[in-house]
Amino acid sequence: MSSATKIMITALLSLGFVLGLITLLNYFKFESSLAALTDRRLAVIADNTQDSIEAAVNLGLNLQNLESAPAVLQRARAQDGRIEALHVFGADGRILYSTGTGAVGDAIDPAWLSAARQTGARSWRVSTDTALVTGRRLDSSFAQGIGGLALVYPVADGAMRVAAMRDDLIGAALLILLAFTLLGAVGTTLALRHVGRLFSGLTHAVEDTGSGASGSRIPPSLQAVAASLQTNLAQARDQLDDMEAILAAAGGPDRRPATGDAGAHGPVVRGVGAGE
Amino acid sequence: MIRRAAKTVGFALLMLAGSLGHGVVSAQPAPPQEPYKVMMVLWRGCEDACRGFQDYLAGQRIPVDFLVRDVNQDPMRFPNLVAEARALDVDLVMTWGTTATLGMVGQYDHVDPDLHLTDIPVVFMIVTDPVGARVVPDLERSGRNVSGTLVVVPEDVQMRAIQTYRPFKRLGIIYNTDEINAVVSVERVRKTAAETGLTVVTREVPLDANGQPDPDSLPGLVEDLADEVDLFYIGSSSFILVHRDVFTRAALASGVPVAAAGEVPVVESDALMGLVSRYYNVGRLTAAKAEQILVEGKAPEDMPIEALSRFSFIVNMEVAHELKLYPPLGLLRFAEVIKVKQGGAP
């Protein structure tokens, strides 16, 4: 693997890490922003409905026989067509009024009742897999918790929008990753073109075969170095050649090195030497 | 008592299920419930508090036979009623007003078991000052077979409510000094007024030749004080309550609004507003106490004597129009607006 590729992969890994985390953060942010906005809007509706019902109770009406309650609930529901249902339930957890037909008389989800009883505050909240329930405690002029109000909002819609946003974000991140991968390939190649050239230049500077063609493969910046290196190499080889010649003359042919090293390089050395 | 309570709950559930027309399948049919016997001792007929008491118990689906006894302002009839209650073996006696309550149970330190109920639990309502009248020694715990509810709205709550209408600065009170209630009330107002930055200006009602407070002096007093204050306050003073029409009309003529501590001056006269315990709700609260004694088996001597936790803010729209002094928009969500001309509130 070339060094440029390695470095490019590193850069891309970092890029992927950053894009991945930013996608994740944006996704979470969208989820929480949407949930907060929905919560606040539902709170406005729940608060107003609670006010209306308690005002009627404080006129001295029993929660059990509030004639205006169904109308109050319908009006609240008209604020947002996506509201699944609004229920008013008594302290025992039985639904007294509801926007849903047939719900009256049923017991509310025990989870809502326990949430409503647990929190000392006037509002409670239960979220299940399918619905977000915004609840309010109903008080009369002398008793707390004479009943409760529950606003049921389906999560499917929100979940769908969050999922759509997730897909959009991932798509965008992938496209950007692709685009920047290309850019990165170009960038690292440009930034590292010297590295490759240095390697080959240095190799050629040392290996220079003097064939003429190789000279052009040595970057201009290295040519002076290559020249003096080759001079040194040539001189060293010349002198070693001389030594070998002397030894051969003195000790006979069996002392000559078996390899053709000197032979192979002989012409080169001479070539360079002649050039000087 | 406990067995009876259990029966009641069973019965209540049956009633609930039946009335809603739902097939809640009971494991066994509930035994027929014998209704509670509750004697209601009234001072002057069955008004709002009395109805609130009855409606609450009916709403809770508690079976009750009401034995309504209206003494029609005749204090001589109480000993007979005590005897009757014993003879009929009633489960609970409810009394309306200070006189009826004292007539049935006596002052806590002067109880005569022959004349007063000790063996049957009693709940009282519409007693202005139960401790001062010696019905009970302490509001936390009566220590006798008696419990009940309060009707007066505390002065500090009154002052705060008044301030939500407008940031009034100077409060005028006219009262007569021989009424202890009135004097005490003025003292309390002064105390809380100091904390809220209100200035309190008072006038005492002069006595006439007979040594009685003089009602004819009221218009003059109101007119005189109107220059110094921007609101009149009617606390608990029987004298002013009796002469409420004169008083509130004089104030209206001077262009100064009147706030009252009870509903009568607003509903029946020309006071602008009042933060009040609606008698109907007091009746319901009293019935809730009765329910605790009858159904839950609580002992009256251990039950605190409480006021409503929420009061009604009544606004007299006719007066508001006349004074061009309208309630703020936010208050309208909670206020009970009365005497609206034409169509009325939605």
Add this chain to the structure above:
Amino acid sequence: MTGRTTDFAHPPAPEAGHTDTATSLMVRLRIRVLIVTLALIVGAAAALSVVAHRLFEQQLAPEVTRQAATVAEFLAADVERALGYGIAIEDLVGVTEHFERASAPHPEMEYVALHDTGGKLLQAIGPKTRDSADPAVERMVKRQMAAGGTGFGEVTHTHEYYIVMAPVRHDGRVAGIISIGVDASFVQTQLADLAYDIVIILMVALFIAFEILVAVTAGVFTPLRELYELTLQAAAGNLGRRVPAWATGEAGAAVARVNAVLGSVQDRYRRIAAATDGTATALQERLQEIGRRFGLDRREAGAAGRPLSAVDARLPLFVFVFAEELQKSFLPLYVKQLYRPVDWLSPELLIGLPISVYMLALALTTPFAGTWVDRHGARRIFTLGLIPAVAGFIGSAFAGDLFQLLAARTLTAIGYAMITIAAQGYIARTAERAGRAQGMSVFVGVLMAGSICGTAIGGIVAARLGYEVVFLFAAGLAAFAGVLALRMLSPDRSPAGGADAPARPTFRDFATLLGNRRFLALLLLSAIPAKIVLTGFLFYAVPLYLTDLSASEAEIGRVMMLYSLMIIFVGPWASRFADRSGRGRMLVFAGTLASGLAMVLLGWFTDFEGVIVAVAVLSLGHAISISPQIALIPEICRAEIERFGQTTVLGLLRMLERGGSVLGPLLVAYMIASFGYAEGLAYTGGGVALLSLLLPLLIGRRSRPFGDAP
């Protein structure tokens, strides 16, 4: 460019010159690679943020206006009620207060206004109230009226607002209009908090990229530098060297080819040398002459194997520290979540316990870890250390109660001690040439970089996915660090008890050292208080206190990260300043005082910003005082150093100051339990600051011989 050409045109003769040229070339190349990486990452992050912003606006803007419409309708109903009581629309009272209350939970609503049917503004609230009197709004109302009021509910978009309107009906006619102006840049504001997180992520990414690049480029740039150096030397006449042949790929091929050329010359020289053995002296002298002339008479070692390099240990250590620091921003919160009351300890102390126990386990394991590394080698101890560490992370994730968590954290502490000591040992062994101090600065730098990244990312992840997930993530990362260590660390086994290995301190060493009054003063008045402030305030109290101020884990991570940032960026500067100016003791004093005063500040500034300032001041204090503190040791413990050696004395200081780390959370917890957050922290800081005032008195004298030393 010209500069480099000149370098090559005149090949410098001295060897040092070669190294410099080659090194500076490599530095330039590395910087270029980093810049390219940075530009890529920032560009991509910016592009994705822009796209995300677009998507958000599309989705959230209608949601925001729908909410405003709901509020408008309820307000219209309130006005309708008042009109129903016979109050004329001009006579309404308390409208602004009511609007104020209704819009208080919705900061995006810039104004809420009531208009009459002619569009004239009657009443309005909000910071941009005046804008609701804009003629444009008036025209819009008129248009709606002309259309018979059927168009209400539609959103009008001006460049600054989304405007929603609701009609007030009375007697079957429209009697007025409620209008609400929603800040059109609300969606932007929602995204503003993300900006911090994204900057943090970018920074972390750069640290990570840097660490990976250092590791990756080492395989390229080190051979390149060596090759280049070799070429320059050969050009200068020295043909006797070769390049260590361990690199692979392109670099390896080049190295092999160059080595082959030079090797052939060197081999010939050696063969001839062998052949001349026993021949005429003149011949031998001539050969020696050639050897000297071309540097062939020296035989360089290390040409074959790969040398140990500090770089090897960087990435595994970084990844492991990253994993371990993930929990820092929320550990006390996690403890609080697991907390069940016990009757023998107050809740505050109980919550501080895991940090203290961790520090204690760390302190107790460290000396053993040193022995193990000496005996079994750094690579083996590093990987063995991962076993308790990973077990600890997994145990922390599934801890059912506080005591299981304590056990798990103890395991992690043992692993942490083994791994950091192993890495330190590895780096120390490789750094012999370049100087140990530089090696140690690499070590500390990696610790701090890991700490920054871990703390920040841990906070962000915890805020979204929960604490348990973070611990599992840490386990995975730590395992990955093990893989890296196996691949990157060379097997090593140093001769046991090498010359440099510090002798184990004995009890007598402790006694002698503690008899040194100035050492004792430095320990008790600066070193231990510093650790108390670090573990007690920063690690224990800051997460709890910030949570009390309703900060998220991500925000806590950001605040705590300040510490490592300050140490990384200010620390080296302070240490250089201390060396140059000789004012080390002043920095120690000022730093300790500052760290105490930082906590005192909290007595007055009890909000989020106050905590940030306190952490910043504390970090600055530590950044300027910690390395000068160590630098003071040779000066105040001259006699002891002569007897036991500097390493032992420093080791003893480290060991003793860990007492402060253990004590810190418990002490601060006790103070908080007694006085509450603000006061408890302020008193603790006050104590530290007061104690530090004694420092100049007790170690204030400068001893001349060392003061004059370079």
